[in-house]
Amino acid sequence: MIDAYLAYIRDIRRYSPRTQDIYRDVLEDYARFCEGKVVESMVPSLLRRYEADCMGRGMKPRTVHQHMSVLSGFCRFLMQKGVLDANPARNVKRPKMEKRLPEFYPEKSMEAYFSATDHWAGEDELAILQSYGPSPDSEAAVDLYRNRLRRLIISLLFGTGIRRAELIGLKVNSFDPARQVLRVLGKGDKMREIPLVPSLCHEICLYLKAVESMRGSLPPADGPLLVTEKGRSLYPVYVDRTVKEELDGYGITGRKSPHVLRHSVATALLDDGADLNSIKEMLGHASLAATQVYTHNSVDRLKKVYNNAHPRAKNGGSND
8 A cells, every 4th residue: 555655646746756765764653664565554543643652753843743744644545545534643742843933135235146147147257158169177167067057057946936856856947037037847847937137037047148159059958947067957965065055155155055045045035024815825835834934034124123122122111
């Protein structure tokens, strides 16, 4: 039944490969715990023992919660197949999790980065790159292309709020310069269009000219939009490393990742007055509840402003 469920989340639910791997690992871990008798062991008492076993192995509450959610989904699948009459995982109390607010980078820090790297995306350095001709063996030419690519990776992640996997999956024809939109294939194979600011459209156009200069021809419409200096498709480690190295400095502290850039643009849009439904559509969230988490950041910042500026807050709330 595990194989049937994994096929279901792959073919019917269209879960991402990474999510499929997580589900497989959890189900295999439970199978080891119950000595292979997975279906027979789907009872509240054994599920509670498994939860305790996970905690005893040092798993964090969030990870244990994830394991129980996977098992609950498996139970719902078994109910659909008529194997179970009810979901026993619903009767198992989940461990309490500490609520984490989304991290984000200050707008001033991102402005400092884009200001410092603006020349990498400009026409002057493109002309220098083009002067080397196709397939240049010069390290200087490779550096010019690499800097332009890395800057565009940050520009797209921060400018659109797309996920890492969505960035890697972009095709040349995902970019529509005439309408100034980016077509993004998100979770569950759902397509959405994200508007692009003119400066980002211009940067993508110049980047494509750089690709043409490096390869000697225009990339195919159905080929990857972003390719490494060796002409290969991007991969997760390349994107992660780029974000960490590019955002080193500029007053940016804490974790540096593509997802924090996603949080950053959502927080900035909310602070600037964008409504939640628009942000939800841009980010590709399935429900508004996933988008509402960003309101906590805004409320937290509002409290700081209130405590620093309100006359009664400054004097401790006294009337003097």
